[in-house]
Amino acid sequence: MWRAAVAAEGASCKRRVALRKDPEKLLEIRSKNEEYIFSSAVSNDGCIVAVAKLNSVVVYSLDGLTNVKAPDVRVLDTLPIRASALVFCSHSLVVASDAFTLRVICVYDRSTSEAHCFTSGDDAGEVIRLHAGHDAPKVVVLTTRNDIYVADLKSKSLHRLCLDIGSVFMDVQFMNDTTLFVLCADHQRTVLEYSLSDNSLSGKAISKEALSMASDEFVVDMEAHPDGTILVGSKGTLRIIDTHQTVIFLYLCLMSSGNLNPKFCFRIETLKLENDFILCRLNFFCILRIPMKNTGSHYQ
Secondary structure (H helix, E strand, C coil): CEECCEECCCCCCCCCCCEEECCEECCCCCCHHHCCCCEEEECCCCCEEEEECCCCEEEEECHHHHCCCCCCCEEEEEECCCEEEEEEECCEEEEEECCCEEEEECCCCCCCCCCEEEECCCCCCCEEEEEECCCCCEEEEEECCCCEEEEECCCCEEEECCCCCCCCEEEEEEEECCEEEEEECCCCCCEEEEECCCCEECCCCECCCCCCCCCCCCEEEEECCCCCEEEEECCCCEEEECCCCCCCCCCCCEEECCEEECCCCCEEEECCCCCEEEEECCCCEEEEECCCCECCCCEC
């Protein structure tokens, strides 16, 4: 766990931003007997982290990280669940396990009733992608059967979306509370927009050609957000889809020893605060900030 670096105000004439404070490594959570960690999730308020190990989910309190001299974490609970994916939604931890089973656990108050479970009657397959809504208490699920489900934690309902389009789905996320973005392994229909209000595709498909990708490049990751959806290309480029007006793209590369190095960018995730996002590479990660200010022709 790291404390993020702090950038200096203003950029140089070469548009480079210096660090006013370097990133600080706080602590490591090591599993016993080198047990593999399958998934992890941090609560929206940043106070709790859940880690899925082989046969259990360990929930930690991060209150001890405020101790500058000796930052530490405290185990709140150990859940005997063999989880494949975790995500925090509202004040609950959603755990995917046992093929298609979603357990909704209130980790803030364990004195409440037992966890509610969502299960599918048909052979839905195992959960491979699990994402929470930005504001509404909903989660969206992608399974190994190429099926997409939406679970409403408030109404405790679960329904399968009908997307029989013949494409392999790579990921699905909430763009907002009523719209999903579906990432497909399809050159002509790379990103699809699904309306939860109408329970149908909107017809707004974004192709690989519209993304101005090279013939040997493809999308490897997506981070959907109401202020702009970020797509990561296999050659290290980033594209931002403006969801308010027209589709506008931003191409970015990482700086390496003063030279542009677009390779090995493979994971991206938006931070909860402002417009920062985490960009992961094979040997390090960095935190970038892009103010979502649309000038009409490009982002600044």
